[in-house]
Amino acid sequence: MERLHCEIRAMRGDEQSVLFLLAEEVLRPLADTSGHIERYSRADVVRLLESAEVFVAECAGDVAGFVALHDDEPALLVDCLCVSPAHEAQAVAHQLMQWVEGLAFNRRLSRVEALVPTADERSLVFYRKHEFMPVPARDRPEMIVLEKRLPEP
Numbered sequence: 001m002e003r004l005h006c007e008i009r010a011m012r013g014d015e016q017s018v019l020f021l022l023a024e025e026v027l028r029p030l031a032d033t034s035g036h037i038e039r040y041s042r043a044d045v046v047r048l049l050e051s052a053e054v055f056v057a058e059c060a061g062d063v064a065g066f067v068a069l070h071d072d073e074p075a076l077l078v079d080c081l082c083v084s085p086a087h088e089a090q091a092v093a094h095q096l097m098q099w100v101e102g103l104a105f106n107r108r109l110s111r112v113e114a115l116v117p118t119a120d121e122r123s124l125v126f127y128r129k130h131e132f133m134p135v136p137a138r139d140r141p142e143m144i145v146l147e148k149r150l151p152e153p
Contacts, residue, residue: 003091004059008099011054011066019049019056019066019082026082052079055099057092064092067100075147076104078114081123097130105150114146 011019023045052068065083069076078100083092104112114132116123124144132146 004064004087006057006059006064006092006095008055008057008096011049011056015056015063016049018063019054020045022063022066022084023049023080023082025085027080048079055096057083057096059087059090059092062087064090065096067096069100069103071107071109072113074110075113076100076107076109076111078112081114093126094130097126101130101148101150109150111150112148115140116144116146118142118144 020042024042027045048068052070054066054068056063057065057067063084064087065081067078067082068080070079071077081093081096081100083096101112112132114123114127116127118124119142124146127146127148130148132148135145135147
């Protein structure tokens with residue numbers, strides 16, 4: 001598939017339901033195929049969209065994906081990175097991650113972190129391509145903390 005060029009922008013108030021449906025389409029099957037459907041909760045997705053700083057990848061007028069973040073100095077935490085199945089393999093996730101890294105750098109944060117289930121091989125490969133390194137997850141052995149140290153601003 002060809003690479004799409006996306007505009008990354010803050011979520012608008014009227015987009016929360018669209019992003020909820022996108023998360024439902026992507027996250028529920030991930031939890032189901034991992035054998036841990038209990039890890040997916042609609043209420044958690046709603047809370048995330050209400051509490052996180054959410055940025056949308058808009059490509060050719062379509063919402064192609066989003067990333068939900070929390071600023072936890074000295075790190076920017078990626079709570080969720082979600083790409084529409086209709087836009088997979090079109091570099092949407094890579095554009096979102098490059099944007100996240102730039103945002104963290106501009107905020108003078110020293111790293112970007114993500115918490116990924118050990119069974120989510122696709123996400124683990126994605127983060128490794130972006131030079132994230134695993135660090136021990138203290139109290140959640142089913143999860144891997146991935147971290148990318150950023151250059152000094």
